[in-house]
Amino acid sequence: MMAATPHRRRPPYLAEILTAAALIAAPFVLPYFGSAPNTVNRILVWGLFGIGFDILFGYTGLLSFGQSALYGTGGFVAAYLLTRAGFPHVTTALLIGMVAAAVVGWLVGLVALRRTGIYFAMITVAIAEVFYFVEFNPLAQWTGGENGLPGVPTPVLNLGFKTFHFTSGWALYPFLAFWYFVGIVVALRIVRSPVGAVLRAIRENPLRATAVGHDIHAYKLAAFVIAAAYAGLAGGLLGVLQAFMPPDAFTFDTSGQLVIQTVIGGRGTLFGPLVGAGVWLFLQDFLQATLGLGAAWKLVLGLVFVLLVCFLRDGIVGAIRDFARWLDRDRRAAAEGTALPAATEPATPPPALRARHGNASVAGPILQATALTKHYGGVVANAGIDFTVERGEIRGIIGPNGAGKSTFFKMLTCEVSPTSGRIVFQGRDITGLGVTEVCQLGLTKSYQVNQLFNKLTVGENVTIAALAALRGRFRLDLLRSTATVPGLEEQVAHTLALVHLASRREVPVSQLAYGEKRRLEIGLALASSPDLLLLDEPLAGMSPSERAETVKLLKSVAAGRTLIVIDHDMDAIFELAQRISVLQEGRVLVEGTPDEIRANAKVQEAYLGGVGEAHA
């Protein structure tokens, strides 16, 4: 879905065409099933509201229970303009409401996104509650308080030769269907854009999304504002639909209903909220009227929801998608089968990836750390480390467990800031910068424990890292197709070939073997085209043959860049590195060529525990 893929031809704009066809057919088909036009219109408004929420929750992984605040804001701004302020044009008022909601969303996002995970959920709940009380009390003069704003007019479209009055029922339907269609077309572009790829990366692994050079806070805020804009427009349409802006748009129940509908329909599918709204309103009608359950229908709905969360995580649309994939499995297997012989990758290594900056003009070492010290409370992890690496060098770092190797790496990549000391990279002081900035400058790391985007494919993983290199830390190219980012396809293809994963491009990470995951881990770091690549135990957990292969891989990677490798595999380090630094108890014990290190008595003592004494 992300980059152009060789096998899996799908007609372009299939989803858009099918949506348009369904929306056009609905008024002719649905009446035969006894659907009231008003119910259909309601489903469209909830569906539109849900598209934005799905981008926020389903794609970015931010579960907000406060969308009612933005739905109400957009709705009340539009309704106020159209009723009290005497603003004449409905569509313009709706768009102003949408912008107002987006601006409010930006402000709310600034507060709510200070924390993630459960904090985010709690804060959004609290903020939405504030909006509810503000609507009722301090702003009652403008919002009508508990009475809401009655008399919202319906839109009129004058084409000169003919005038359309979108009044109510099926006559209003085309107006709502139009906006739903626009909403879905824009959303489909967003999720297929580089921004969409980054949003999924944030959902899957925010730590790694940051480490490959994306400013995830800015992207999260963007997702929040997008969701707010959708909510605002939907809120305005609610007022038009009911000819009345109800104050209960601001209630917690509104946010809750949106969450439930999205989860029932299927998160991360864009169409899920529409389906979920259909299920909700159908169940309400069916259970309440037909079965005569009265108010108990919501109890049934609650039970259905709990069961869905337990057993059908991706909702109805997700289940349909999985079923379609299952039906399609033979064809897919065949497609993969034809690609499989390529498991023995091309013998000639592909041209090395151009290192990003290639700033050979800057004289002196590529990396210089001075008196680097890190204390954790009373524990001294690193004490006054001086460390210099020349451009193009392969440096090995060895040392017993607890020597402070990983802490040292974390300081170099700016994951943790040193207690004291200074780090200079390419002639620039990077002490105190963030991981994202440092990665953008050309310094990144492959992790000791795999940090991958697990639900995405191998190709998508590498794409995400490459996008950061090609687009910088933040860019809002919402409507551009990922496949058209200049240089992306070469970068991804080269990286995959380098780490021997070209034939596995379409495979989800969760289906990879351990050795393949380790190679992808290195591939993610490589795809951000670093000048200086740090590898934290790249060989950990590998079989001897995998180790030999990876050492070969690292040698080919080293062309045109500088490498620092931590590992416990001495043979590999001695084979790879031109110079080796030995760390012990947070200090550099000794530094030298492999031969010097091998012959050094202090190193032998550190590793073998007083060999010298035994000989004496």
Add this chain to the structure above:
Amino acid sequence: MINWSNFVSQLINGLALGALLALISSGLTIIYGTLGVLNLAHGAMFMLGGYAGFVAYQATGSFLVAVAAGSVALLVLGIVMERVIIRHFYGRPHEDQILVTFGLSIVMVEAVRFFFGSESRLVPAPQIMSGVTSLGVMIYPTYRLALVGIVAVALLALYFVLYRTRLGMIVRAGIEDPVMVDSLGINVYRVFMVVFGIGAMAAGFAGIVNAPVVSLTPEVGEAILVQTFVVVVIGGVGSFPGAVLGGLIAGEIISITSMINPGYAYVMLFAAMTLVLMLRPHGLLGTPGRE
């Protein structure tokens, strides 16, 4: 409008509400701290505690029995809920845990509505605590004064369990590092079950002792849940002292703002939360890095 006796009575109201919020939030925060699960059904559990007590009160006419019933019923419900549903969510993302507890809260609220209807129910205060007490400058409902004491005793009991027993030590260790506790040979999952039960019991107890003050409706837990979230954000997730401090702060903010203009109570509460998030994102007594 703002006179001395009014101010004092709002201060005591704030203290009562604050103590109550502290107790409910403690349950929420130790469940989150130990199990890593944000229990969105916590407000509904508060409500259920009230109704369980109401049923017992109808049957026996004893307030004491009602309090015991509200607490024990929720202890049992918490344990059953953990055994049957929550434990299958430890390995799933936070979002799924939030969703499932949210769904359970709907089921609880709607089930109560189904059996008891939407009209409000009242559990009267016990005879000896009914009526009013003169505090010199003013008179004040006796039960509300007693409530401060009752909740304070419950908080002390919780403190005792958390800080003076072996179980509490394990729970606090589990909040810091559950993997380590597990590898020390302690059955973490059994501890999880007990913690969920205790957390639910705290909510249930709060629900029934609050019933003489605020009459019971199926929605009574919703507002409490929101306030509890603010308390936990202010105090810091996973911190029992933080929940107590945050509860008292939130209670006083709501009460004192309500005296001036009730419409701004939530605005002020939210302003306080935002201030804390800006200056101390991990909460007043929370630990940085704990999400």
